[in-house]
Amino acid sequence: MALKILKLSEEAINKIAAGEVVENPASIVKELVENSLDAGAVRIEITIEGGGIVLIRVEDDGSGMNGEDALLSVERHATSKIRTAEDLESLETMGFRGEALAAISAVSRFELKTNDGTGGTSIQIEGGRIISVKPCARNRGTTIEMRSLFFNTPARKKFLKSPAANTALITRTVETLALAHPEVAFSFVSQGGVILQTVPEEWKQRVEKIIGKMPLEIASGPIRGLVSLPEEAKSHRRGQYLFINRRPIFSPVIARAVKMGYGTRLAENSHPGFALFLDISPQEVDVNVHPQKKEVRFSDEKAIFHLFQKAVSRAFGEEMESFSSTLSFTPPAPFSFAENSPPMFSQNFKAIPLVFDLPISERPLAVIDHFLLLQREGFFLIDLQAAHARVLFETLGRKKTGTQMLLQPLEVFVENEEIVEELTGLGIDCRWIGKSTLAIDALPTWLEASGFESFLAAWQKGKKREAASVNYCRSLKKKYTLDEAISLWQELQNCEECQLDPNLKPIWIKIEKQHLQSLFT
Ligand code: ADP
Ligand code: MG
Numbered sequence: 001m002a003l004k005i006l007k008l009s010e011e012a013i014n015k016i017a018a019g020e021v022v023e024n025p026a027s028i029v030k031e032l033v034e035n036s037l038d039a040g041a042v043r044i045e046i047t048i049e050g051g052g053i054v055l056i057r058v059e060d061d062g063s064g065m066n067g068e069d070a071l072l073s074v075e076r077h078a079t080s081k082i083r084t085a086e087d088l089e090s091l092e093t094m095g096f097r098g099e100a101l102a103a104i105s106a107v108s109r110f111e112l113k114t115n116d117g118t119g120g121t122s123i124q125i126e127g128g129r130i131i132s133v134k135p136c137a138r139n140r141g142t143t144i145e146m147r148s149l150f151f152n153t154p155a156r157k158k159f160l161k162s163p164a165a166n167t168a169l170i171t172r173t174v175e176t177l178a179l180a181h182p183e184v185a186f187s188f189v190s191q192g193g194v195i196l197q198t199v200p201e202e203w204k205q206r207v208e209k210i211i212g213k214m215p216l217e218i219a220s221g222p223i224r225g226l227v228s229l230p231e232e233a234k235s236h237r238r239g240q241y242l243f244i245n246r247r248p249i250f251s252p253v254i255a256r257a258v259k260m261g262y263g264t265r266l267a268e269n270s271h272p273g274f275a276l277f278l279d280i281s282p283q284e285v286d287v288n289v290h291p292q293k294k295e296v297r298f299s300d301e302k303a304i305f306h307l308f309q310k311a312v313s314r315a316f317g318e319e320m321e322s323f324s325s326t327l328s329f330t331p332p333a334p335f336s337f338a339e340n341s342p343p344m345f346s347q348n349f350k351a352i353p354l355v356f357d358l359p360i361s362e363r364p365l366a367v368i369d370h371f372l373l374l375q376r377e378g379f380f381l382i383d384l385q386a387a388h389a390r391v392l393f394e395t396l397g398r399k400k401t402g403t404q405m406l407l408q409p410l411e412v413f414v415e416n417e418e419i420v421e422e423l424t425g426l427g428i429d430c431r432w433i434g435k436s437t438l439a440i441d442a443l444p445t446w447l448e449a450s451g452f453e454s455f456l457a458a459w460q461k462g463k464k465r466e467a468a469s470v471n472y473c474r475s476l477k478k479k480y481t482l483d484e485a486i487s488l489w490q491e492l493q494n495c496e497e498c499q500l501d502p503n504l505k506p507i508w509i510k511i512e513k514q515h516l517q518s519l520f521t
Pocket of ligand 1: 039062063064101
């Protein structure tokens with residue numbers, strides 16, 4: 001039976017669109033605080049309960065809104081920040097899509113209280129329906145209170161992480177925003193306990209307050225910031241904060257450039273801490289790519305790479321080596337398609353890896369060999385082998401994984417003697433039983449006995465952990481089931497790095513609808 005086509009109600013559209021703006025409580029906090037910043041607030045108070053699922057309240061002393069604007073503000077695509085598409089070229093505010101308030105109020109019990117100096121207005125909305133609009137008493141500024149997140153979309157509620165995990169995500173979000181806006185006093189309270197409280201201060205003091213002391217200062221053209229000593233580098237990237245025109249951005253390209261700036265001072269697989277601020281003309285970056293705005297494109301990525309590398313090496317009192325060697329080095333370019341992609345793609349097809357936690361609620365569309373296809377404002381193609389290699393690699397890096405005795409030792413042939421030490425380092429129990437022959441008695445739990453030989457072959461071929469995990473995963477599986485794909489995708493969310501495989505190739509790419517369309521013209 002064919003169904004009649006009906007236009008969706010505004011309410012339904014908002015509920016669907018909410019999925020794109022409102023990923024989790026942390027993304028709501030981000031949107032609300034950014035609105036307060038856009039409104040020129042100098043004091044912002046954030047209060048949460050139950051990891052933001054029970055309550056998120058953001059109170060500011062910004063410009064506030066009059067009654068008419070307050071009503072408009074909760075409608076979709078209502079924004080005071082741009083007027084025409086051209087305004088996107090010179091964006092100076094955080095928000096611009098006019099979607100956040102509509103989306104948040106569509107999936108919660110929502111209250112807005114605001115006063116622009118001409119009198120206060122209070123608007124109550126439940127699941128997208130306006131319940132009441134009335135005058136209220138309030139000083140100039142705006143308070144937004146959101147309760148019972150996803151109360152009307154139980155399926156989405158199920159996919160929320162635990163309150164503790166959400167509190168951690170919100171804390172990181174608030175800290176990041178506070179780093180970018182040292183002139184603003186922030187207060188952040190969770191379950192009645194003060195987590196962060198700052199006064200307006202200099203950026204360096206703010207960085208120290210939030211991240212801790214980092215002794216190396218960078219001041220080089222449009223870049224300023226602090227970086228950690230090489231010996232304080234970590235095995236993860238949580239200590240890395242980058243801001244472009246005050247927007248928090250994670251850019252693997254810039255993270256690489258910073259690392260290169262340390263030269264040979266860093267141990268392998270270690271990541272220096274940094275808080276770096278880049279201020280460039282809005283024309284040189286494009287932020288209108290992702291609703292969460294964590295992604296940017298640079299018009300000249302190579303130049304940006306060199307700029308960061310140079311700025312960091314200068315902090316060590318060094319000029320970069322000769323210019324020609326700088327030029328001959330090509331920065332890793334995860335923003336462009338791999339060289340071996342079909343020619344029609346490499347010409348005008350821009351594939352962009354993104355950074356954000358993709359909730360599992362995203363609908364998987366299909367698994368094609370070792371690719372998973374997801375839909376989300378266009379399509380995502382995830383290379384499952386690369387994802388698998390990333391997951392494996394991070395397991396390899398962790399010291400304590402359990403081992404499992406084998407019922408029958410495996411006998412394997414090895415090419416060189418040093419490998420015993422390397423294998424032992426990975427938690428593999430082995431002993432010599434002949435020239436070039438090893439008996440394997442126990443394997444770490446992540447490695448199955450049936451896959452050991454191909455793992456060993458990959459290890460001997462790749463020598464390094466990175467190469468070995470990638471090679472191993474390529475040899476292990478050519479096809480994945482949908483269930484395997486989803487569970488890999490889930491595991492990837494827990495990885496420190498979920499964008500690049502251990503060889504620093506992108507794990508996923510985004511294919512935008514208009515690009516796809518342009519291939520057919
Ligand atoms: P956007 O920020 O993309 O414009 P939002 O849905 O986040 O869209 O907000 C819609 C509009 O509501 C904003 O353009 C702004 O005019 C107004 N607004 C939202 N929050 C505040 C606030 N805290 N103070 C003053 N105005 C606000
Ligand atoms: Mg906004």
